[in-house]
Amino acid sequence: MIGYYIIIGFFTLVGFLISSRLKSKFKKYSQVGLANNMSGAEIANAMLQHYNIHDVKITQGQGMLTDHYNPTSKVISLSPDVYSGRSVAAAAVAAHECGHAVQHAEAYSMLQMRSKLVPAVQFSSRIQQFLFMGFIFGSVMGPAFGNYMMIALTITFGVAALFSLVTLPVEFDASRRALAWLDTANITREAEYDGAKDALWWAAMTYVSAALSALVMFAYFALRLLGND
Numbered sequence: 001m002i003g004y005y006i007i008i009g010f011f012t013l014v015g016f017l018i019s020s021r022l023k024s025k026f027k028k029y030s031q032v033g034l035a036n037n038m039s040g041a042e043i044a045n046a047m048l049q050h051y052n053i054h055d056v057k058i059t060q061g062q063g064m065l066t067d068h069y070n071p072t073s074k075v076i077s078l079s080p081d082v083y084s085g086r087s088v089a090a091a092a093v094a095a096h097e098c099g100h101a102v103q104h105a106e107a108y109s110m111l112q113m114r115s116k117l118v119p120a121v122q123f124s125s126r127i128q129q130f131l132f133m134g135f136i137f138g139s140v141m142g143p144a145f146g147n148y149m150m151i152a153l154t155i156t157f158g159v160a161a162l163f164s165l166v167t168l169p170v171e172f173d174a175s176r177r178a179l180a181w182l183d184t185a186n187i188t189r190e191a192e193y194d195g196a197k198d199a200l201w202w203a204a205m206t207y208v209s210a211a212l213s214a215l216v217m218f219a220y221f222a223l224r225l226l227g228n229d
Helices: 002-032 041-051 088-105 109-141 144-183 191-228
Strands: 059-061 066-072 075-076
Touching: 002 088, 002 191, 041 059, 041 075, 041 088, 041 144, 059 088, 066 088, 075 088, 075 144, 088 109, 109 144, 144 191
Parallel strands: 059 075
Antiparallel strands: 066 075
């Protein structure tokens, strides 16, 4: 299991570095005001109105960079700095979350697939710790039991990897929609647009890192399973 801890350690470090860079970018662009002085909430509302989406609620959440769209409740939750912020960062994040609402309204296939995978991912996450315990202490019950635990672990990591890979096009497409609308609606201009693009690129890198981590973990357990055959 040493290889497992090495992989976890490496991607934890990578994730930390990318997260730190994202927070740095967000802080930088939070200090760059918009010429139109619109708040994130106002921008989100304007984008929804542009796409004739009237059944999505915009609320203020808590924390930093906790912004998300819930397709089940049709709620866009914006962190305080984004909801009330009148900056390039607030515009980028608000428009990105609205991009998910537009995906939902247009029945974007990858978003639908990701939503269907959520229950399986949640279940896999809940049982993984028990599977690890079974795998580590299962030797006393014989090699067959340990092999079953390895199969189950491989499946759970496979589910996580699939979810992470499906998430990538969903996030990149939401950013693409956001940037296109910010430009055509003249919400961000020149340097403002470049800043919004830069901020969303670093946000996307967090998902790329997570996808690579999940894929490598699945490959690790799959190879170990094949090696046991």
